[in-house]
Structure formats: C-alpha cells, structure tokens
Amino acid sequence: MKTYTISEVAKELNLTVYTLRYYDKEGLMPFVERTPNGTRQFKESDIDALKIIECLKSTAMPIKEIKNFIDWCSEGDSTLQQRYDMFMDRKAIVEAQIEELKKQMEVIEHKCLYYKTALETGTEAIHKDNKMAISTP
C-alpha cells in the first residue's frame, strides 16, 4: 500500500510540515503509523482523515474540539451518537455562518455602491445629509 511522507502530505493539503507535526502533537493524528525509526507514514485514509480535520477547521472549529471528535473515533461504536450530534451541531453552525456572511455581504455591496457614486462625482459629499456618514466610515 502506497504511503506518503509528511512533506508530501503537507504539499497535497497546502499545509506546512510544522503544522502537521503540531496537529499530531495536539492529538489530531493518533492513527498515523511510523516506520521502525520513527518516521511518519501517511496512508491514503490518513489523508482523507486530515481532509475532514481541515473541513472542520475551515468552519472555525477549535483544535481542542476537533480532538474530542478524533478521540471519539478512536473509541469506536460507543461514541456514534456523540459524533452524529457533533456533525448536526456543526451543520447548524455553518448554516449560521453562511447567513451571517450573506448579511454582511449586503452591507458591503451597499458600500460598493456608495463609493461608486462618490467616485463618479469625485466627492463623498454627494452622500451628505444622508444617513451615511462622511468622515466616519
């Protein structure tokens, strides 16, 4: 079975070897095996697991919480409910994150229009006596 070195994995996942070792130190990769002299040997399934870790990280889950999940995975079927609940919770969190970003997007688009108009006339004064501030953003 093909295995990968830490730098190959780092390259593939767009991480540094430092980061991967840090994750290991934090207990995020207990499944990665070693050669007799201690070198990490990543299997395809390890890379898949790291992709799940990256997925959770990209939704702003703290590393300590990701570790809880990894620990549950190691404990086996007795933790299926916790893991299911975790992903359902995460789903709700990500939905909220998307909604929040969409809300802020409207504000940003409004500002784009505001500055477009200001640029056309050469001055922000066009928006004066408007509820949009001038010297404050």
Add this chain to the structure above:
Amino acid sequence: MKTYTISEVAKELNLTVYTLRYYDKEGLMPFVERTPNGTRQFKESDIDALKIIECLKSTAMPIKEIKNFIDWCSEGDSTLQQRYDMFMDRKAIVEAQIEELKKQMEVIEHKCLYYKTALETGTEAIHKDNKMAISTP
C-alpha cells in the same frame, strides 16, 4: 445630540469595554470625541462606523487592514478609489468564503448521513469496504 458611554456602546454592539478601548488604541476610532476630562463620547455616527468595523471583522479582515480603511476615511476624497477597491475586493473575498462554507457543508451533510446510518445499525461497520474510513474519521 445624544451621546453614549463606552459601556453603553459595548452593550449595544456585544463587545467588551476592553475590546473597544483596544480598537481605539489600534487606531480604529479616531473620530470618537472626548469630554474635557477625557471620557469618550460616542455619537450615533460613531456607532454606525463601529458597525462597519464589525462587519469587516466578521469577514475575517485583520485589524491592521481595517485601520488602513479608517485612515483613508480620515484623508478624505483623495482616497475614494482605494476605499472603493477595498470594498470590491472584500466582496470577492466574502463570495469565496461563502462558496468555501457551502463546499464544506456538503462534506458535513455527508457525515451526518454516514453517522445516521451507522446509528441505525448500531455500528460503523456498515460503512466498511466503502471508501469511508472506520477508525479514522
């Protein structure tokens, strides 16, 4: 004109007074006026400006970049182009953030289903010989 104390503003924006003073220290609030003895007096427009700051912060813009924008605001009409470009860039960044979250959402939903099926049969083994790993997440 009605003004607000730092603790009133903190409450309204769901921040701490420490955070607001920190923002001020970092140059994010040069527009906030003071009473003769030094107490900050927030106007409505200052709170609006802070809401823009919070908007940018919620899209992961670093405080130093937000400060650039605030500085441009203080410089007046000569920086209209920079400010327009900044909001257009931010718009693209937020669009990418939303797309990224949607992509991760699919992974999470897939995991929800995975664990739902596993829970129904009481074991993760149901997914074995599948490309989904068992002891790795």
Add this chain to the structure above:
DNA sequence: TTAATCCTTAGAGTTAACTCTAGGTCAATA
C-alpha cells in the same frame, strides 16, 4: 567518506486579538 537532504523531538518564539490589572480621575450619592 562526506555532504546534502530528508526525517525526528523538545521546546522556544511569534502573532493577532483580546483581556485584565494597577493606579489614577471625576461625579454622584449616603
């Protein structure tokens, strides 16, 4: 055989964004 290049660890250093403490001012109340 020696140099380069990978790997390892322990532990120190960095950065961003707070978060708090110490010591002080000022205005209102008991």
Add this chain to the structure above:
DNA sequence: TATTGACCTAGAGTTAACTCTAAGGATTAA
C-alpha cells in the same frame, strides 16, 4: 465628607494556532 462606581491610561498577561530552532538520526549521491 467619604465612599461607590463609572471612566481613564499604560502596560502586562493570555490564548490559539502556528512557526521555527537546535540537535540529532537515517538515507542517498558524488
């Protein structure tokens, strides 16, 4: 009048997530 509680600053401390350094081991290439 004294105490309470809000405000202030400077600067120290905290936390998360890296990021790097030092010192050393194994493998390959000249």
